[in-house]
Amino acid sequence: MKKNKNSLSIKQWNEKDRPREKLVLLGKADLSDSELLAIILGSGNRDESAVSLSKRILFSIDHDLIELGKLSINDLMQFKGIGKAKAISIAAALELGKRRKEFGITKRIKILSSQSVFELMHPKIGDLPHEEFWVIYVNNSNKVLQIKQISKGGITGTLVDVRLVLKTALELGAVAILLTHNHPSGSLRPSEPDKKLTMKIKQAGDSMDIRVLDHIIITEKTYFSFADEQLL
Numbered sequence: 001m002k003k004n005k006n007s008l009s010i011k012q013w014n015e016k017d018r019p020r021e022k023l024v025l026l027g028k029a030d031l032s033d034s035e036l037l038a039i040i041l042g043s044g045n046r047d048e049s050a051v052s053l054s055k056r057i058l059f060s061i062d063h064d065l066i067e068l069g070k071l072s073i074n075d076l077m078q079f080k081g082i083g084k085a086k087a088i089s090i091a092a093a094l095e096l097g098k099r100r101k102e103f104g105i106t107k108r109i110k111i112l113s114s115q116s117v118f119e120l121m122h123p124k125i126g127d128l129p130h131e132e133f134w135v136i137y138v139n140n141s142n143k144v145l146q147i148k149q150i151s152k153g154g155i156t157g158t159l160v161d162v163r164l165v166l167k168t169a170l171e172l173g174a175v176a177i178l179l180t181h182n183h184p185s186g187s188l189r190p191s192e193p194d195k196k197l198t199m200k201i202k203q204a205g206d207s208m209d210i211r212v213l214d215h216i217i218i219t220e221k222t223y224f225s226f227a228d229e230q231l232l
Helices: 018-028 033-041 050-060 065-070 084-106 115-124 162-172 192-206
Strands: 132-138 144-152 177-181 211-218 222-226
Touching: 018 033, 033 084, 065 084, 115 132, 115 144, 115 177, 115 211, 115 222, 132 162, 132 192, 144 162, 162 177, 162 192, 177 192, 192 211
Parallel strands: 177 211
Antiparallel strands: 132 144, 132 177, 211 222
16 A cells, blocks of 8 residues: 555655755755745644645645745644744744845845835835835935834824934935835725825925935835826
8 A cells, every 4th residue: 555645754755855855956946835844844743744734834825925924923823733933933934035035125225216116115014914104215326325114003004204204314314215105905096195195295305405206105016106107
């Protein structure tokens, strides 16, 4: 009778099928998402291997790694075989991946378009369950001087202190700023408060010769640009 590989521990598998050995022999790019996750887990449970458990976790979120990153420690611990330590390992690994991507993007320190703002800010706020408002401060060559979180709010909004936005610009000697915040709802349509705040900051900035170049609304998948839509 042929044994089901899922019922065997990974140590009982053929060496070329084991995720760790496969990574060493073939390289990390040859591993599937479930095999990479299995390496993080280290082991499965009494009924399934780490790879089988990883497949079940990924199936539950439709194999969407963005959704995997949204799972809390408690969410992960609902899977049989995932204790607190394994859940923390998964969360830590995903956060490292997110920071790696963010670090690579922030090295492109010149803002060239609304797309470049999206690429810069999406790793920070694209999949958050609450709203955050950030400002990108740039010099006269559109090179980034600083990226700063101004406020953190709830699901539907966050309060922004215009004075704080411009105070930082003056301290940095920034000649222009780009406003950005996320919409956890996924809606790309700017709200009336979004429009009023943008104009309020723009008018205040104009009086100090600090230009507002754009206001980007970021969702999980895409973005809306005030400048591209000629709303500035």
